[in-house]
Amino acid sequence: MDVFNVAIAGATGNVGREILSILEERKFPIGELHLLASERTAGSIVEFRGRELVVKNLADFDFAGVHVGLFSPGGAVSAVHAPRAAAAGCVVVDNTSHFRMDPDVPLVVPEVNPQAIADYKKKGIIANPNCSTIQMVVALKPIHDAARIKRVVVSTYQAVSGAGKVAMDELMEQTRSFFLPGRDVPPKKFTKPIAFNLIPQIDVFLENGYTKEEMKMVNETHKILDPSIRLTATTVRVPVFNAHSESVTIETERPLSPEEARALLASAPGIEVVDDPATLTYMTPREAAGRDATFVSRIRRDFSVENGLQMWVVSDNLRKGAALNAVQIAEVLIREHLSA
Helix, strand or coil: CCCEEEEEECCCCHHHHHHHHHHHHCCCCEEEEEEEECCCCCCCEEEECCEEEECEEHHHCCCCCCCEEEECCCHHHHHHHHHHHHHCCCEEEECCCCCCCCCCCCECCCCCCHHHHHHHHHCCEEECCCHHHHHHHHHHHHHHHHHCEEEEEEEEEECHHHHCHHHHHHHHHHHHHHCCCCCCCCCCCCCCCCCCCCECCCCCECCCCCEHHHHHHHHHHHHHCCCCCEEEEEEEECCCCCCEEEEEEEEECCCCCHHHHHHHHHCCCCEEECCEHHHCECCCHHHHCCCCCEEEEEEEEECCCCCEEEEEEEECCCHHHHHHHHHHHHHHHHHHHHCC
16 A cells, blocks of 8 residues: 555644644655544644645544544543544554553554554554653663663653643743732642642552552553563653653663663664763753654763663653654554555
């Protein structure tokens, strides 16, 4: 097949709009394109490749004849409509958390475990991992292949765009009001004010004291990379609009020098090493926003353990952490599994 019919569910949301942009940038071979959303935004007009497309209602859309569905409508919605699409013959790449830990649904980062895409045939669904997991495992993969990772300690510094447009608006409004006495903007999306603040909670707390976001990183890393890796995470929301940052401490089975690690990372797919302390060269979220790569900086030895490394990992959470990863999965899917 030369072209493929594609449907985007959640097309009017942050991730859906980013998916649309990336499909155009990467010249994805689209025949028919269907933009789907809730009844509330159905009927709106979106431009793609110089054409105006009408957004359709996901609830009553017939997926027959659609080859690939790129879903980001929210977990509860995907739970209903992704299986319905799959039953009609559409292979769904789902960006929500609903299917990630389903043993019959592959959880995929193309730079890490592209071979898992072949398992889509079990349910017709492929899951896109959590944004914070994606950039971390992209950076862990070359280290693990070379020296076998035993343990990871990660602290994340996650942008508000990961919580949606409402969260971005809340940061903007609270930032403006901070300098205007008497104009207080109380938190709605977050548990505490986010402007000029850090919130050490993403998602709900679980009985073990971790948040759901933290356990996503643990469980998804085990499924994608290696279940034997011991991993602990602390996830923090920060007053940054876009791009997540992570401080990652790694313990390996065999010694790996910072120089070796730097060379491995520099040659790995999807990674750009930006690391020169002598010239104050390292990546920040502001510089990473809008770019496709996972950036690795501050690669150094961790002297507190025998075979330890530390690094700083930054990536655009709406691109590699969501939309780009989904499109990359779809590219492998059509190239290796759907092409006649």
